[in-house]
Amino acid sequence: MKYENLCREVLNIIKKDNIQDVFYCVTRLRIVVANKEEVDKEALTKIDGVLQVKEVGNQFQLVIGSHVKEVYNEFCEIGGFSMEDEVETENQSTSASSSGGSLGARFLGTLSGIFLPLLPVLIAGGMLKSFVIILTTFNLIEDTNGVVTILNVIGDAPFYFLPFMVGYTTAKRFKINEMYGLMIAGVLLYPTIMNQLAGETIEFLFFNIPANNYASSVMPVILSVIIFSYAFKLIDRIIPRSVRIVFSGFLTFLIVMPVLLFVVAPLGFYLGESFSNVVVWLFDTAGPLAGALTAGLMSFIVMTGMHQALQPLMIQNYASLGSDFLMPGFFINNIAVAGATLGASFKIKNPKNKAAAISGGGLGLLGITEPALYSVDIEYRTPLIGIVAGGAVGGFIYMLFGVKSYAYAMPGIFSLPTYIDDGNNLILMIISLIAAFVVAFGVSFVLTKDKGVVNE
Incomplete structure (x- = not known):
């Protein structure tokens, strides 16, 4: 081995x-x-x-x-x-979702457990969309061709059925049968709920259930499955073991699901909308400054795990708007990490550390930055200054021109096709990336001094 x-x-x-x-x-x-x-x-x-x-x-x-x-x-x-x-x-009851630590750490750990399993299919869908963009942009195939139609269907599927996948992973995270998570998502997306006119409600006993479109939102499903999991475990403990399979799920859905539809799902819907509106307002108001802060400090945000809080927003943006303005900040920061680490490699003399810097910088170009950050940048420290400087410059430029990403993909050089549109979006993104790389490389090269053997 x-x-x-x-x-x-x-x-x-x-x-x-x-x-x-x-x-x-x-x-x-x-x-x-x-x-x-x-x-x-x-x-x-x-x-x-x-x-x-x-x-x-x-x-x-x-x-x-x-x-x-x-x-x-x-x-x-x-x-x-x-x-x-x-x-x-x-x-077994002591799990990752209930392990010790601060409330913030548990919250981020929960988000991580819910969204990390989804990344492979979201990235696969995004890359397929990118492939279609390349085919049609360079007139290699007509937009109306059946090949384009089928590839778009495959690429869109992870986002179209996103609430079901989130329901599954949330149920798994909170230790209940994953099929319950799928069923809850199915209830929220049932045509009777989805097809109601805006503002209408459905009368149920003594209260009216609001009908919202939950297709492009993840918070309603997450909150509903979490509340359902606690109610299910309580009811399951009360029901005699011999008839749990018959009554536990039945009673939980009978008693709890209407409440979820009445309170929890709408709350999740409005929380998701509010968070999105706040972030959009921040970027609309601060503009390039917000871009500079995001791309410049993203490595530190990733180190603390806080980037997980942005995942629901980015995924929701792709699902509902077809584009996202946060992903470019991740991409630019990754390129800044690559530039700073490669810049430092020219000043490092120890063969092992130099090799780590070169390989880590190369992985940064592909969108994987942790090897560079932990094996070189944190050890030498000065590359971190280059990362912040390069990311800030690139971030300022991309927000100055309103660059967006049009498909979810690993934020590395192979995700460039996701920035193609009918205008100059791709060109402006490349300019932002080059600026980030050059500044990060230059600052790191100038400031880094060899420390001798570090990673022996």
């Missing part, structure tokens, strides 16, 4: 019987433990192959890099863990 030593060292430090949950994201191996006091965090950071260790509640996030899935597979095989989102333990 290629990563056997790494996996065994992690297991020796954390201990198998202390592990409750094992999963991974784009670059991190995430391990939820029963008792974090038994874990030597400093020892984890010294393992060869672990770039950084982040502690969030009872979860240790080991920054591995783009090959994290291979490490995860070997870790599960060596440790005897199921290659699922959760590991069966005696204390």
Whole structure:
């Protein structure tokens, strides 16, 4: 096994019987433990192959890099863990969603658990849309061709059925049958609800249920599934075990679902709309300044996990508006990370650190920045100044000209087709990216001084 030593060292430090949950994201191996006091965090950071260790509640996030899935597979095989989102333990109720930590950390952890599983299909859909844009823009195929129609259907599917997928992942996160999440989404998107005229209500017993269009919103489904999960678990405990399969779901939907339709789903709808309106107002008011702050500071936002709070808004923008103004900020920041890290590589003499800077900078161009951030930029510090400077310049430019992204994709160079429109959107985005890269590269090159051996 290629990563056997790494996996065994992690297991020796954390201990198998202390592990409750094992999963991974784009670059991190995430391990939820029963008792974090038994874990030597400093020892984890010294393992060869672990770039950084982040502690969030009872979860240790080991920054591995783009090959994290291979490490995860070997870790599960060596440790005897199921290659699922959760590991069966005696204390299964203590999960990632209920682990310790501040309220903010748990909130971000919940968002992460809901949206991270969706990223592969959203990115696949976005890239398919990009492919169609390339075909039609360069007149390689007619807009009316059946090939375009079918590819658009495939690319649009993740966004068209987004509430169902969110319902599924939310139910999984809160430890209830995922089919209940799908059913709740189905209720919210049922034609009788969807086809009501704006402002109409549906009379139900002693109250009127408002009919809203929940097709392009994720908050109503998330909040509804969360409330449903707590009600279901309460009712399920009361019902005799022998008849739970018959009555637990029936009674929960009978009693709780009308309340969700009356209060919770509309609340989620208006919260989502309000959050979107506030962010839009901020960008409309501050304009280039908001773009500079977003793209300049995005790396620090990602390090704290706060970027997860922006995921629902971006996804909702793509689903409802067909475009988004936040994704360019992520893209520009990634390119600034690449520029700053590559700039530093010219000043680093240690072969291992130089190789890490070059490879990390290359991954940054593709949209994966954590290896560069944790293996080089944080260690040398001065590249962080380049990232902020380059991101701020690129962010100022993209918001000055109102650049938008038209499909969800990994924010790297392969996502450039998602910026093609009938005007100069793509050209202006490329100008913003070049400015971010050049400034970040230059500032980092000038300020970085070799520190000798850092990552031995």
